[in-house]
Amino acid sequence: MKPFLHIVLLVVVLITSGCWDxxxxxxxxxxxxxxxxxxxxxxxxxxxxxxIPSASKKGGGQREKFFVISASGKNATEILQKLQKKSSRMLFTAHRSVIFIGERLAKHGVKDILDIFSHDPKNRLRTYIMVVKGGEGREILQSHYPFEQVPIEAIKEMEGMGSETAVTLRDFFISSSSEGIGPVMGVIAKEEYQKESNANKLKLSGTAIFKDFKQVGILDAQETEGLLWIRSKLKFCRITAELPEGKGNVGALLSHAKRKITSEVNGDKVKLRIELQGRGSLIENNSALDVRKRENIQLVQKVLENAVKQFVEDAVTKIKGQYQTDSLGFGQIVHRNHPRDWKVLKPHWESKLPGVEVAIDVKLTISESGMAGAQLLLKEDEIIR
Structure with a gap:
């Protein structure tokens, strides 16, 4: 009986095992x-x-690495069904790296179109999502980029540089569902490069600010650095500043950026203090200053601090005043530090946001001044020591 039972069990295992799906x-x-x-x-x-796994040759021997399919409809499910009918193979989304949102759609609202990504388990939440400034998302998909075989790879490389807004689907969903912070997206723009080959230059162009899932504005590159610094996501940045009395300008590369935010609540009055710290090196000195001298490097640090304070203030003023949405995460700070007060402030937070007092302090340390104190082309008697 036992040998027969063993044979039956073996047959069952052989029939039911394997990757049936x-x-x-x-x-x-x-x-x-x-x-x-x-x-x-x-x-x-x-x-x-x-x-295209095995690239087919075009006329002249050039190899295509990809092709683009599109479909329209009233919702994502209807469109995906149409797209599948345009492909002889099953569409596989797990390798998708970037989603581009046309600016018209971003201003209309992205809530409905993004809902499909939160329900389909095959979608990767680490996919980057970006707004195409002044254009359509499919234009980026169809363009060719000189450095990379596929333009998507160029976007991944550019996003990884650390001085621009890099937002994934996961980041966007978390911000959208969290208290005291609004979602943002990175912005990309296309510049015509070579008309005959459809090659294009792609450039990162700031940050799109969202309110109620609709794009309400865009921050430029410097304002984006201010936003990232406040949100503690800035990896490095380049800063330029003018010296007093038109005596030239200087440039620095910051490789370390930190921030500390403290809050004070008195009734419906909210005050925030932002302390920004940075460390880096001087990479340009278009002045007669000998920056090896301590007093001169202190002057350079001061003008750079003022420049940082200005672009951070610009970002804060635009976001909380003009757009009236909390992309900066000030509400999270109040929620964390004053949970009881937050319960009262939360229902009307965005309407109170323009009245929030924000003080900004900047402290920079320039640890390296380069190989030369002043411009090498200056004569000895022209150098300010």
Whole structure:
């Protein structure tokens, strides 16, 4: 009886084992990037950039590395069904790296189009998401970039540099559902580079500010650095500043940036103090100052501190005053430090945000002044020591 039972169990194991639901690579279409746009009539457009595993040759021997498919509809489910019918292989989203949102769609609102990404388990939440300034997302997917075989790879490299806003789907969803902080997205723009080959220059162009899932404005590059510094996400930045009385200008590279925010609540009056600290090196000295002298390097540090304070103040004023949304995370600070007061302030926080008093202190340390004290082309008697 036992040998017969063993044989039966062995047959059952052989029948039920194995990857019954596997998908062969040859049956999959790997999506490297996606885009969302809005038509003039109000329909959504979703586009996929699909990698070509074995690149086919075009005329003249040039090899294509990808192609783009698009479809429109009233919601994402309808569009995805149309897109699948345009592909002979099963669409596979797990390799997607970037999602581009056209500016028209961003201003209209991204809540509905992004809902599909929060429910489909095959979607990667570490996918970058960006707004295309003054254009459509599918334009980026269709463009060619000189340095990389696929433009998506260029975006990943540019985002990793650390001085611009790099936001993933996960980051956007967390900010959207958290108290006291609003979501943002990185911004990219396309510049025509080579018309005949459809090659383009791509550039990171600041930060898109969202309120109620709609884009309400864009910060420029310097304001973006201020936002990132306040949110403790700045890895490095370059700063330039003018010396007093038109005596030239200086430039520094900051490689360490820290921040500390303290809060004070008195009734409905809220005061915040932002202390910014940075350390870096002087990389440009277009003045007659001999920056090896202590008093001169202190002067340089002071003008650089003033420059930092200015662009941080610009970011704060624009976000809390003009856009009236808390992309800076001030509400999180109040919530963390004054939980009882936050319960009272929370329902009307965005309306009270313009009245929040913000004081900014900046302390920089320039530890290196380069190989020369003043410009090498200056004569000895022209150098200020």
């Amino acid at each position: 596997r998908k062969e690579i040859n049956d999959l279409a790997f999506i490297s990037g996606a885009a969302g746009d809005l038509t003039a009539s109000g329909e959504f457009i979703i586009s996929f950039q699909i990698a």
